[in-house]
Amino acid sequence: MKGKLSRRDFIRITAIGAGILAVGGITLKELLVEPELKAYTETRALLGTFITIKVIDTDEGRAEDMVRSTFTEINRLSGILSRFDPTSQLYRLNKTGQIMNASGELVEVMVKSVQYAELTSGAFDVTVLPMLELNSESFQKHNTPPSTGDIAEVKSLVDYRMINISGKDITLAKTGAGITLDSIAKGYIVDMAAGLLKDRGNDNVMVEAGGDMSLSGTSQDGDPWKIGVANPRNNGYCQIINSGGGAIATSGDYEAAFTSDYRYHHIIDPRVGLSPVDLSSTTVLAGNTTSADALATACMVMGKDEALALIENLPDTEALIIDKNLNSYRTSGFPTE
CATH class of the missing domain: 1.10.3980.10 (ApbE-like superfamily)
Incomplete structure (x- = not known):
């Protein structure tokens, strides 16, 4: 990914004498204080992964309604783009x-x-x-x-x-050919869900599906969203990113490995027919999650040098690449730790 109004700062009223000026039984402080922001989060199993939507709003009930109606749209899109659903x-x-x-x-x-x-x-x-x-x-x-x-x-x-x-x-063109949208459909659906929530008037939104994420606005405390980039070899994070908006996607050999050493996994180089051998994970920041999703997979296949050269030449796009020895490489605009 390559402004936010803070809601943490309450207006302070200086009391004169023994108390605070009141208007109609309500203090001026109570009249001027901003409504408290609330977070509503829901996670569902869809598209072969877990999808989480988090909405920050002053009305938790309204946020819940928006999230649930958005999941209805995600279900509809899954019914079109899933390669596993016999009705799609x-x-x-x-x-x-x-x-x-x-x-x-x-x-x-x-x-x-x-x-x-x-x-x-x-x-x-x-x-x-x-x-x-x-x-x-x-x-x-x-x-x-x-x-x-x-x-x-x-x-x-x-x-x-x-x-x-x-x-x-x-x-x-050929009998026996087949399509998998696993490396782009999640990002596309995340974008569509985030866009739907924005159209309904919510600017503080996080939508995440299996490592593909769209972010806008701020978190509940009014600060930028904090996003952890997974360490490909343990349950921790190799970097925390502060983000006020945009998209991020990570593709890694650890997500669905065929062997315990991660040498063979679900990412296949279409030009070779086997898993690429150089990288453990690639994380791409972009203006939309569709791009980040597709490019993260492409970078895994291309290898470090070719991937870095590609991303450096794309506008508003950055990448963090981690090789099999857990060495990290960043494009020039990727956030530093």
């Missing part, structure tokens, strides 16, 4: 290789996915699903990575240029 549009696209008259949300995410694939020269590629499934099955059955021959056979199905989008119609 993405599931139908993967099953049949095409979907006609797709929803605007699916089209938008697919268009953005192709754009990020082009930006990263294929390091980010949502057609990696067959290769991800190959790796997952190989480790589940044999506890080993897939063979060179198996990778070569599946590799022909992985190429973002096989995605054809014409208006609201989406087709995949």
